[in-house]
Amino acid sequence: MNMSEPSRFSTTGLRGEMRQAEFMQRHTSWRAGGVAARMYKPADLADLQVFLRSVSSDESLLAIGLGSNLLVRDGGFRGTVLMLHAALTELKLQDDGLIYVQAGVPGAKLARFTARHDMQGAEFFAGIPGTLGGMLAMNAGCYGSETWQHVVKVQVLTRSGELVERDPTEYETGYRSVELQSKWKVESGKLEDSDSPLPTHHFLEEFFVGAWLSFQPGDGKVAIENIKALLAKRIASQPLNLPNAGSVFRNPPGDHAARLIEQCGLKGMRIGGAQVSEKHANFIVNTGGATAADIESLIDEVRGTVAKQTGVQLHPEVKIVGEAA
Ligand SMILES: Cc1cc2nc3c(=O)[nH]c(=O)nc-3n(C[C@H](O)[C@H](O)[C@H](O)COP(=O)(O)OP(=O)(O)OC[C@H]3O[C@@H](n4cnc5c(N)ncnc54)[C@H](O)[C@@H]3O)c2cc1C
Structure with a gap:
């Protein structure tokens, strides 16, 4: 695949950045792997919706966060990678005590935010170097805690750009697995793991753009100490x-x-x-x-x-x- 300069699609109403032939080793924590034919970096949620409405229906799409659980084979990904971490960054405490967090927010930021607001239970996110989107997709967790234990509601975007709110009861969640109970698998389409033969097509049906999370009130200073202890444990063992x-x-x-x-x-x-x-x-x-x-x-x-x-x-x-x- 040929490299070319990033191009903007302002003429079609898009405000994000479309890149051609993007080296995925720049976007995965393994620092290895092939090239994505295209990568779209949306400006924000609204821009992502416009993009989805304009993209051809047979284009393979792959939503990614920080690539901390991802390997792209050396022959590359023949579709468009949707890079969400720079765009979906909203993080706020609502009046009802829930935290609204968009898919691009890193775990470490979420953990510190909840501690600052005197909540406990989010400390485990600090040691997971991914985004909320990736953590929802993987039901990421450690030290006895998992992402979906804290989910009150999720916000997803469909392939056609429609914003939908879903209840956790609509998903089957387990140890590092999340599936929508109805017709779609929430794995960015047909992502396969190594159990499967070579994947050739990725048909993203819907993906996470945000969630409302709940945590227990607690002492923020204790939460910060817990985060420090957890990170020290990781440095010692990983x-x-x-x-x-x-x-x-x-x-x-x-x-x-x-x-x-x-x-x-x-x-x-x-x-x-x-x-x-x-x-x-x-x-x-x-x-x-x-x-x-x-x-x-x-x-x-x-x-x-x-x-x-x-x-x-x-x-x-x-x-x-x-x-x-
Ligand atoms: C040093 C290190 C320590 C780690 N420790 C832990 C740990 O303790 N516990 C743990 O569970 N994991 C751990 N991980 C793995 C990884 O950080 C998690 O799986 C994390 O949730 C991945 O998030 P990400 O944003 O990087 O996702 P990516 O790697 O970018 O994507 C992972 C998968 O999620 C999908 N995805 C990403 N965003 C979305 C979205 N918005 N909607 C739908 N699908 C999406 C992707 O398509 C892909 O299938 C660790 C990784 C590293 C490098």
């Missing part, structure tokens, strides 16, 4: 000095993926520039110049070895999209 995407595999019921991977002697295993972290066995780090194929091959190798040696099938938590080179 390889944060090298590009990674957090935990690669979901924990199997009653066990830990990291424990199984370590037990199989896979810590430190390498393929190209990708390596199973020596510090945390459920992390794969990019030691420099890793391709998406290096990372995906290592994921497959780890799964295969763990299945063979322990009989446990690990399932990737990270989302893998696009086409092989």
